[in-house]
Amino acid sequence: MPLPHPASSSRPADTALLAALREQLGEAGVLTGRDTDGYVEDWRGLYRGRTMAVVRPADTDAVAAAVRLCVQHRVAIVPQGGNTSMVGGASPHADGSEIVLSLSRLNRVRGVDPVDMTLSVEAGVTLQAAQAAAREAGCLLPLSISSEGSAQIGGVLATNAGGNNTVRYGNARELVLGVEAVLPDGQVFNGMRRLRKDNTGYAVRHLLVGSEGTLGIITAAVLQLAPQPRSVEVALCGVASPEAALALFSEFRRRDPSAIQAFEFMSGTGMALVTSLIDGATLPLAETAPHYVLVELASGRETAGLRELIEEVIGQALEDGSVADAVVAESGAQRAAIWRLREEHSEAQKRAGASVKNDVSVPVSKVPELIARATAACEALVPGVRIAPFGHLGDGNIHFNLIQPADMTREAFLARDHEIMDTVCAVVRTLDGSFSAEHGVGMLKPYMMPDWRGGAELDAMRRIKQAFDPLDLFNPGKLLP
Template sequence: MPDTPVSPTLLDRLSAILGPRGLLTDPADIAPHLTDWRGLYQGASPAVARPASTEEVAAVVRLCAETRTPLVPQGGNTSMVGGAVPDESGRHLVLALTRMNRIREIDTADMTMTVEAGLVLKAAQDAAAEAGCLFPLSLGAEGTATIGGVLSTNAGGNTTVRYGNARELMLGLEAVLPDGSVWNGLRRLRKDNTGYALRHLLVGAEGTLGVVTAAVLRLFPRPRDAAVAFCAVADEDAALALFRRFRDRDDSAVRAFEYMSGTGVDLAVKHIEGVALPLESRADHYVLVDLASSRPDAGLRDMAEAVLAEAMEAGEVADAAIAANEAQAQKIWRIREEHPEAQKREGASVKNDVSVPVSKVPEMIRRCSAALAALIPGSRPVPFGHIGDGNIHMNLEQPEGMDPAAFLARSHDIMDCVNAVVRDLGGSFSAEHGIGRLKTDMMEAWRGGPELAAMQAIKRALDPHGIMNPGKVLP
C-alpha cells in the first residue's frame, strides 16, 4: 500500500474535478466521516471527495491511481466493523457517495429499480412502495445506510429468511474499478450466464475491489396481508420449534423470525422511550414472528393464532400478542430494532455477528452464554437476531460497575470465546456485518489456504497498487 502524504496539488486537482460542493477540507466538515457508528475507530483524512456522478467518481479514482493515493469508499458510514473509516495516518482520501442518490428508473413490468449508490435504503423502500411494489431489504440502520454500502457489505437484515441477503436482491451493477475505468453491468436479466459474475465479486468486497456507483435491484409484489406476533417462549429450543411450525404451515409467508433474550428486551424497555413489553409478564426468551403475503385473502392472523395455539398446547409458547394494526406491529418491531441502541446506553458491549446452521442455533446460544459468563463473571450475554437464517448477534454487555475501557480491552478474548463455539458448530465468525477493519486478523485462521490465497490474488489483479480501502477485509 502507498505511504505518501496527500499533496496540496492533488487537492487542487480534486477540487477542479468536483467543484465547490464536491470536496470537503474544513476539519469540522470532515469530522463526521472519520469515526464509525460504534466509536471503535477514529481516523484522519485531509479531505472528503463527494462526487455527484459516475463520471466524477471515475475521474477521482483515476487521479488516485495515478498518484497512488489510498481511497476509502463511504456510504452511510453505518459499518459495525470499521469498514468505512480511514486509518489514523491521514494519508487516505474518503470517497463519500451520498450526493449520488438518484432513482434512475423503476420498471414494474420487469419488477426492477435502478438506483445510484448513495440512495438511502429507506428512500429505496419508499420509492418501491409508491410504485406499488416492495423492496424487501430491511435493517436497523435503513434510515442512514445507502444502497452502495449494503451491496458492498452484502447486508442481511430482518427479511433474509424470506428474500435473501443483498446479493440475492441485485441483478446488475455499475462500478468504477481501481484503475478508474467504468464497468456498466446494469443488466435487468434474471438469466445471464456469460462467464465470471463480476457483480457478485464486488458485492461483499467492502470497497476493496472497486466502487459501486449504481445497481439494478429486484422488486417484489407488495404485501396485502400481514401479521406480527410477539411471543414468550420456554427456551431456545422452543423458539426454533416455533419457527419450524410456521415454516411447515406456510414457508412462503414467513417474512422474518427474530429471537431475543429476556436481558435484551429488558434493556430496550429500560432505555428506549416508548418501548414497552406487550405481554403480561417478563420471560427469559422471546421471538418476533412477521408474516406477509401478496394475497389479500391469505388469512395470516388466523394462521398465526392457530400455530400459536398448537405451540402453547405443546408447552413451547407461554404467552403471545398479535398486533391488531400497523401501529402495534411497529411497536413490536421497535423492541427488536432498538436492541443495539439500548445496549449502547447501558454501557460498553462487544458485538459478535455469527452464524451457524439453523438447527444448531439453540446449542450455540446456550454454549456461548455459559462460556462468556465464565470468561468475565458478572457480564451479561445479550443474544438476539435472525434465528430463521441462523444468524445471531451473540453480544456481551459489561458487568455493572466495571470500567468500560477495561471491558472493551477484552474484546478479542470475548470474540475468540464465541468463535470457538461457532467453529465447533460449523458456523461463520461474520454472518452479515462483514470483516472491515475489526476482523481481518481472523481471516487467516478461518479462510486461510487456497480460499484466502485466491482472494489475495484477485485483489492484486484488480488493485495492483492497493489503493482501494486498504486495511480492510484481507489480513
C-alpha cells in the first residue's frame, strides 16, 4: 500500500528551500514525490517514512552547501548511505518534515597507498567497492559485513560497523585514521590525516564515528589496510556446550590471538535449520552436536604454521572431550562450504518462520552464562520457542535470535517481541553487557538509553549533541531519547 507523498510541501518556507536546493545542486540533485520512493522505506520494511525531498550532492562542498541551506530554513536532515540500517538509523520520520541527504554520488576512491597501507574513499563508496580497491593494491580492507554490497563507507563508519573479522582487526572505528565531515554549522571538518600517531587535541573523529549522523555527515575517510592473508585454515567443530566453545577460543587466543581471523558460534538448533532448509548445505561431520564453532586462522605469511596450530589445538580438545568431532578444510571449496553454514543462518531462520533478533554483547567470559540464562528465561516465557543464538563469540557478540514455535501463529509470536527482547536484555544487563553490540541505536532503541546509559553518560552525550547541533537538525530522534 503506497504512502501518500508530500510531493511539494505546502509550507512557503519549504518551497523556498527546495528552490534554493535546486539552484545549488541542479535539478538532478533534488528528488521529490515518487522519485523519493527508494529512500523513504528501510530495506527490512520496518520503517516507512516520508520526505519533502531527497538531495543528492555530488561532492563535499555541495553537501556543505545543502546543509547550510537546510539549517538556514530550519529543516532537519537525515543522512543516508546504502540504507541498510538494522535499526532505522537512516530513515526519515513519517511526518515528511525532513530532507533525506543521500551520499551515493560521493563515490570516488580518492587514493590508495600500498606503502602506508591506507585507503582514502568518499562516503558513498560501497564497502564492497572499497574492499576491491584495497585488493587491487595488494591489500585487505579487513571489514566485512553481510550488507557490504549495498552498505556505504559513510554509514559503515557512522554506525561503527562490526562483522566477522572484528576479533582480529577491531570494529570499523579501529580502522579509521582520518575523517572528513560536514558539521551542523555548515563547516567542513577536514581530518583526512593518515597518521598512526597524532596527539593534537580531542579525538573528534572518534566522536563522529558511531554518532549515527547526529553530529556530522561523514563525507570521506582514510582507512588502515592490512596485507592480504597468504595462508588460511578453517575448521568446524561440534562442541558439547558454550563453555567448551569458550575454552576452545581461549586456547587459540592463548596461543596466538593475532592468528584468529574469525571465531563464530552456532547453536545446534540454528545449524539444523540451515542443513534442513538450505539447498546443498550439509554438515561435514559424522554426527550432529549440541553446538558448533567455526574457527578461521590467517596469516600474511605462507609459512606461519597455521595448519600445525589448528590441528594441535583441536587435537587436544578432541582428546580431552571438549570437542566431539571436527573437520579442518582441505581446500578453498571446503572452506567456502563451512562458511556457508554460518552465512546462511539468517536466511534459514527467515524460512523457518517469524523471528525476534537481539544483537547483544557481554564480556567474552560471560557468553556461556548469557546463552544458558537467556535460553531458560525465553523458554519459560514462550514455551516451544526455537532458540538459535549465533555470532561472534570472540567478541562476546551473540545474535540471540528466536524463531516462532511450530504451534504458534506468526502474529501471536511477533506480538510478544518486546517482551522477548526485554527478557534477553535483562539477562544481558546483569552480565554488564550491551543492548546493541554492532547495529547501533537508530530509531529502534533510543528508549533504552536512559536506563542503560543514564546519569553522567547520557548527560555528557546530550551536551555533546547540543554543542554540535543546537537546533537538533542532524538526524533528530535517532540515537538519543
